[in-house]
Amino acid sequence: MSPNKHNRIDPAFKAIRKEAQKRREAFIEAPVPKIHVGMATCGIASGAIETKTAFEETLAKRNIEALIHTTGCIGHCYAEPVVIIDHPDSGFPPILYPEVTPGKAQMLVKLFLEEGDPRLEHILGATVANELIPSIMDFSRFNKEKRLVMEKCGHIDPEDIYDYIAEDGYSTFVKSLHLTPVDIVNEIKNSGLRGRGGGGYPTGKKWELAMHAEGKVKLVICNADEGDPGAYMDRTILESNPHQVIEGLAICAYAVGASRAIMYIRAEYPLAVKIVNTAIQQAKELGLLGKNILGSDFDFEVEIFQGSGAFVCGEETAMIRSIEGFRGMPRHRPPFPVQNGLWHQPTVINNVKTLASVPPILKNGAAWFRSIGTEKSPGTAIFSVVGDVVHVGLVEIPMGVTLRSLIFDICG
Numbered sequence: 001m002s003p004n005k006h007n008r009i010d011p012a013f014k015a016i017r018k019e020a021q022k023r024r025e026a027f028i029e030a031p032v033p034k035i036h037v038g039m040a041t042c043g044i045a046s047g048a049i050e051t052k053t054a055f056e057e058t059l060a061k062r063n064i065e066a067l068i069h070t071t072g073c074i075g076h077c078y079a080e081p082v083v084i085i086d087h088p089d090s091g092f093p094p095i096l097y098p099e100v101t102p103g104k105a106q107m108l109v110k111l112f113l114e115e116g117d118p119r120l121e122h123i124l125g126a127t128v129a130n131e132l133i134p135s136i137m138d139f140s141r142f143n144k145e146k147r148l149v150m151e152k153c154g155h156i157d158p159e160d161i162y163d164y165i166a167e168d169g170y171s172t173f174v175k176s177l178h179l180t181p182v183d184i185v186n187e188i189k190n191s192g193l194r195g196r197g198g199g200g201y202p203t204g205k206k207w208e209l210a211m212h213a214e215g216k217v218k219l220v221i222c223n224a225d226e227g228d229p230g231a232y233m234d235r236t237i238l239e240s241n242p243h244q245v246i247e248g249l250a251i252c253a254y255a256v257g258a259s260r261a262i263m264y265i266r267a268e269y270p271l272a273v274k275i276v277n278t279a280i281q282q283a284k285e286l287g288l289l290g291k292n293i294l295g296s297d298f299d300f301e302v303e304i305f306q307g308s309g310a311f312v313c314g315e316e317t318a319m320i321r322s323i324e325g326f327r328g329m330p331r332h333r334p335p336f337p338v339q340n341g342l343w344h345q346p347t348v349i350n351n352v353k354t355l356a357s358v359p360p361i362l363k364n365g366a367a368w369f370r371s372i373g374t375e376k377s378p379g380t381a382i383f384s385v386v387g388d389v390v391h392v393g394l395v396e397i398p399m400g401v402t403l404r405s406l407i408f409d410i411c412g
């Protein structure tokens with residue numbers, strides 16, 4: 001990138017951040033309670049739409065002012081619909097209420113927002129005294145987790161790009177535009193990040209091969225096929241914080257010299273498709289995607305390809321065939337996709353979690369990432385724990401935690 005182009009990037013992004021911070025401050029400072037409703041697939045399947053409607057109708061009926069903020073999944077899927085009420089005037093910290101049915105929503109408006117009593121033990125079956133109501137971050141599950149990829153999931157509105165930017169979103173991408181591709185690839189190599197799609201191939205090495213590969217056009221694919229039974233980590237990330245994945249994709253594309261990416265999302269994930277679509281449109285509107293991003297000479301377009309639900313299409317060479325319009329059949333490698341991939345061009349394929357790990361790594365540095373997890377596999381892993389456990393849901397823990405600890409200590 002020519003050096004004079006840098007001068008335009010920072011003011012352009014500064015203006016976007018300023019707007020995001022203004023909106024965030026207006027939200028926080030609004031002198032009314034905030035009701036955060038989890039509306040990812042797990043929430044909706046448990047009735048979150050009806051719960052949100054009940055809040056809206058009861059607030060209107062009782063003439064109470066409050067802001068309803070739609071979020072994604074916080075990972076505690078066993079407790080859906082999950083609602084967090086932040087009512088600073090009451091003197092209580094934000095309180096996480098589990099299993100909030102429309103009836104409980106009505107009671108919460110009356111008892112907590114109108115009368116100032118957050119206990120609701122007769123509704124929720126809890127027996128805590130007022131002063132013992134814990135802050136949501138005191139939940140033991142959060143203490144055992146380490147969230148890098150899911151840090152913002154369940155806290156930001158996935159359909160509002162400014163919510164992500166207010167939390168430092170896209171600033172790592174902007175920082176990356178000041179670095180050389182070699183610097184970025186080296187940082188990812190030094191971090192020791194390994195692909196989260198199953199094979200565990202070193203991400204930095206894959207990007208380096210793609211960077212040096214010969215080809216007129218280079219491509220990036222985000223693998224969101226996720227066909228393994230019971231797995232819904234990638235879906236949840238896309239539904240709860242799509243911009244972190246898009247930011248990782250943009251950094252990857254800049255590093256390897258690609259200007260086009262395809263997000264391969266299975267068609268059984270309609271909410272993820274809708275939310276990612278909105279995210280792409282919003283990023284385009286702000287000039288974070290498209291031609292001459294933020295006035296630089298980096299062009300980058302992202303599009304969605306919906307997979308038809310064949311498990312094998314999660315395998316990278318079958319996925320390439322599927323995008324090309326053929327039956328999804330794996331082929332022998334080599335050549336690897338980084339040498340000869342989609343439409344015979346060098347192609348990087350990375351999993352959703354791999355790409356979402358990239359912004360925190362470049363923001364905090366390779367050494368920080370290496371301090372988490374194990375020597376051979378730094379960082380965190382995300383599990384969807386389903387079946388015969390008490391706390392079904394998503395858990396992000398450092399690599400190296402035993403399955404026994406995950407299943408018994410964390411998920412009960």
Ligand SMILES: Cc1cc2nc3c(=O)[nH]c(=O)nc-3n(C[C@H](O)[C@H](O)[C@H](O)COP(=O)(O)O)c2cc1C
Pocket residue numbers: 194195196197198199200201203223224225226227228311312313314315316317349350351352354355
């Ligand atoms: C049968 C089969 C199914 C696969 N399904 C997926 C999948 O759903 N998601 C995924 O990311 N990787 C899947 N993989 C691994 C991919 O082929 C590929 O290694 C991965 O997308 C590379 O990304 P990563 O380096 O970020 O892990 C599958 C592999 C096989 C053999």
